[in-house]
Amino acid sequence: MSISRHFVLAAGGTGGHMVPAHAVAEELIARGHRVALVTDERGAKIPNLFKNAQVHVLPAGRLTGNPRGWVKGIKAILEGRAMARRLYETFEPTAVVGFGGYPALPALLAALKDGIPTAVHEQNAVLGRVNRLLARKVSAIATAYPVVERLPDRFAEKVHLVGNPVREEVLALRDEEFPALTDESVFRVLVTGGSQGATVLSSVVPSGLALLPLSLRRRLQVTQQCREEDIEKVRATYAEMEIPADLSTYISDMPEKLSWAHLVIGRAGASTLAELTTAGRPAILVPLPSAMDDHQTANVREMVACGGARSIPQSQFTPVELAKQMQKMAMEPGAMQNAARRARSCGRPNAARDMADLLESIGYAPIMNDPLPVSSPMPTSLNLQGVPA
Structure with a gap:
């Protein structure tokens, strides 16, 4: 009997976040799982990525600038979180992983709200702001370097060195x-x-x-x-x-x-x-x-x-x-x-494989004999009405 799990990958709209996420998505898909990407408009426009996965564009506010900017940013984050929760009702992910950048924040907050296992992947040797914000709450922290600045020692038990996934080419x-x-x-x-x-x-x-x-x-x-x-x-x-x-x-x-x-x-x-x-x-x-x-x-x-x-x-x-x-x-x-x-x-060529192993290990309730056919389309725009933030 085949086992197919559903994973949501959330990544900011730059190549530095999107390429590692794409490499992990390809590895998960090759294992028979289904993958959905949550990103912003920039990420969705990067060519030749996530051709085999569902792509969802969500609002992603930035918590920078003056207090007025914070209000606007928080509003966008809450809207994005509500949309992500609506997606999870249909897609039923066994785990949600963020690859950094503010567009990953609403998707991870939604997963935490719904009790879905979560992970973050840090590509740099300094823990990024979004990953820093969520490090205490997520199930696992994957790193690309043995030493990562601004990553507190108290999280050592859930830190996994996997490397930075690259494209097959x-x-x-x-x-x-x-x-x-x-x-x-x-x-x-x-x-x-x-x-x-x-x-x-x-x-x-x-x-x-x-x-x-x-x-x-x-x-x-x-x-x-x-x-x-x-x-x-x-x-x-x-x-x-x-x-x-x-x-x-x-x-x-x-x-x-x-x-x-x-x-x-x-x-x-x-x-x-x-x-x-x-x-x-x-x-x-x-x-x-x-x-x-x-x-x-x-x-x-x-x-x-x-x-x-x-x-x-x-x-x-x-x-x-x-x-x-x-x-x-x-x-x-x-x-x-x-x-x-x-x-x-000093290369870590097995990063995509090891990251996929990690996600499979934290994801629970595998979906047996995938009830949603792979060809079944998912909505590209989500209705916010009636969805709690």
Whole structure:
């Protein structure tokens, strides 16, 4: 007799929250379970995610700003909680898991109100605000790093280190060899600053590469993500230096680009770190100084300690410093290959599997012989009338 459980995954509308949630959803679906996603309008618009799951857009207020903003935010959260409870009446989840971001808050509050087992997944090395708010009440806390700042020791019994789930296409790179690299071969550099690029990378990286010794510079091949307002200036700079460069505002085939990259230069977001350590790719990372609680600086520490990356604070990220760090990595025989092995050593490729195991362990009352056919549609908009907040 088959057992199918229903899981609700709630995630904020950025790739950093949505991609791990998507990876876990695919693992749960592969095990025969049904999955519904709760997110905001931004999350629902991210392409190529949650094609096999129901997607529900709920209000998600933010508890920031002045007192008037708090009132508005609380109202939206309560509306979202009421809508989530209406969804749970129909979908009957055995567990609800939040992947961070304010859009996860109403769904988790609804689950707690209804006595449904809950979990949160923290992608960063600093516990995020929503996860911090709910840490005391949830059934389990999954982390991506062994040490997570702002996570009180008193919750240790329900903390589980699982890692940060990545897409199957990235996971497949773990079985591939590091791209062949000799003193004469092309040296491929991938530059990415997140989904919107980063102006500091556009201004520093081309100038830094120009300072490299000619023997290395003439071997370079660059793929770089840029903001739209920066791309033509960057293109002109590379053309002047005669460095082949493929520039775009969005890299849609990131796993493919990562597969042949010898070095990655970028930010230190949780998903970036997870992909680098899963695939085993060396990196020079520049943590975003304005990131909430400076979590990108915390994220990069493990990979640096493993020897798979070098971290440069943005205040010190100059063309000279970049060129110096690249020379240390690229011109010493075997250094790149060694850094790749070290990066791979701190990867957690089983994160999606382990997260799915955790959710199955906390979810109760499995639904036997799924009474709702997989093809049965769920409402995409929920009626709030008569639903208690």
